[in-house]
Amino acid sequence: MIAGRYLLPGRGEGFIFLVASISLVAVALGVAALIAVMSVMNGFRAELFDKILGLNGHAVIQGYGGRIPEWQPLMAKVRQSPGIVSATPLIEQPLMASYRSRVEGVLLRGMTLADIHNTPVIANNVKMGTLKDLQPGTNNVAIGARLAEALGATLGDSIALISPDGQVTPFGSVPRIVSYKIVAIFEVGIYDYDKAFVLMPMENAQTLLRMDGSVGIIELVTKDPDKIEAIMEPVRTVVGGSGVTTDWRSMNAALFQALVVERTVMFWVLSIIILVAVFNILSSLIMLVRAKSRDIAILRTMGASRSSLMRIFVTVGTLIGALGIGLGLVLGFTILAFRAQIVSGVSALTGANLWDPSVRYLTDLPSKTDPVEVIGIVALALLLSFLATLYPAWKAANTDPVQVLRYE
Structure with a gap:
């Protein structure tokens, strides 16, 4: 009751x-910023992980010289390896594409019809x-948007499509140029892929690149991508000298490591906002x-114990922190719900493109809230608020009534 009354301003206590x-x-802003930023970082990693691995699998077997001639028996053996869910033959080749006066570098991908329709990302x-x-x-x-x-x-x-592996003439090597009709345009959401991919049936790619029934890559999907090293050990034995095996961690190591570092740094930098708010609670108490x-x-003098006085001021400070946390949760989830509109509005006001897909990889601003992380943020804010109350509460408990009331 006393703590509740002390939360409201008395006479001369407006400041x-x-x-x-x-x-x-300040506590609310700190909690909201942490929740919003960490959710966006989680969403960014999850979207990249799902889309990149959805297109490239958890691991690949690459043939020497870009070709695996006897790929059917090799793929059958790999599929029997423990932990392997599927093995898919692919052809990937950098080429040039031209339309009228424009020329762009592209990545030709040849897939079987069944694999094209069974790849959700596409x-x-x-x-x-x-x-x-x-x-x-x-x-x-089919090409990217x-x-x-x-x-x-x-x-x-x-x-x-222009292939450098063309015909040799008395005047030198002539690139092979074949015309293709666009029958589908897709957008997977990763800028680099949407800017480069040209998709066609496997047989057409083999004909264009003169691969004589060979494939360039066997894409593997495993049961658990986090245990990729253990799963790939027997696969490497099966592959032997037929090709080189590479897992998703090696292919995207720099990108995902940078995300981990950025996520950790952002957490601690934004935690400083809560720390500053806690010092405000300390000064106000x-x-x-x-x-x-x-x-x-x-x-x-009425008999109140030191511990009861400490509890009063600990309760006051902790209630301020708890109210700020509650407001921060509402504000944080509101920001996440309207994140696209907020980015668009700020971009329109400032004239700057805050979410450039060519820089950010992803087309849209993602979000994925981790409940455990939210609980951790709330616990951290509550703990810091509680610690900030200890010194003022201790000073209150050690107040000498004789000195205070001497001239009353």
């Missing part, structure tokens, strides 16, 4: 109430056209103890 209110708002993100028109023997392709923008091409247009010294002395 103390103002400092306490600032402390509450099949579920077709923006225009249909993948059903990709048939062996037809000069049809950003590549279509860069070339200025759209559905139904024909682009030319010290001023409150000085303002209430007469009340404290009277309570002591």
Whole structure:
């Protein structure tokens, strides 16, 4: 009851109430910033992980010289290895694509029809056209949305794919140029892929690149990507000298390591906001103890124990922190709910593109809230708020009523 009354300003205590209110708002801002930023970082990592591994698998077997001639028996053996869920043959080759006067570097990907339709990252993100028109023997392709923008091409247009492995003539080597019709445009959400991918049936890619039935890569999906090292050990034995095995950690090590470092640094930097708010709680409680010294002395003369006085001021400070945490939770989840609109609004006001897909990899601003992380943030804020109350509470408990009431 006393702690509740001390939360409200008394006569001449407006400044103390103002400092306490600032402390509450500061705690709220710190908690909201931590929740929003950590959720966006988690979402960024999860989206990158899902989309990159959805396109490239958990590991790949690459043939020497870009070719695996006897890929069917090798793939059958790999599929029997423990922990391997699926093995998919692929052809990937950097080429050039031209449309009218524009030329772009592209990554040609050849897949079987079944694998094209069973890859959710591609099949579920077709923006225009249909993948059903990709048939062996037809000069049809599907391209990424950003590549279509860069070339200025759209559905139904024909682009030319330029392969340096062309014919040798008396005048030198002539690149091979083949025209393909765009029958589908997809957007997986990763800028680099949407800007480069040209998708066609496996047979068409083998014909274009003159691979004589070979494939370039066998893509592997495992039961648990976090245990990729243990799962790949027997696979490397099976592959032997047929190719080189590479897992997702090696292929994207720098990117995911940078995300871990950035996430850790952001957590501790934003925690400083809560720490500053806690110092405000400390200063407001010290001023409150000085303002209430007469009340404290009277309570002591009435028989109040030191521990009860400490509990009063610990409760006051902790309640300020708890109210700030509650407000911060509401504010943080509100920011996450309207994050796209907030980014668009700030970009419109400042004239700066805050979320450039060419820099951020992903097309949209992602978010994924971890309940355990939210509980940790709340616990950290509560702990710091509690620790900030100990010194003022101790000073209040050690107030000498004789000194305070001597001239009353």
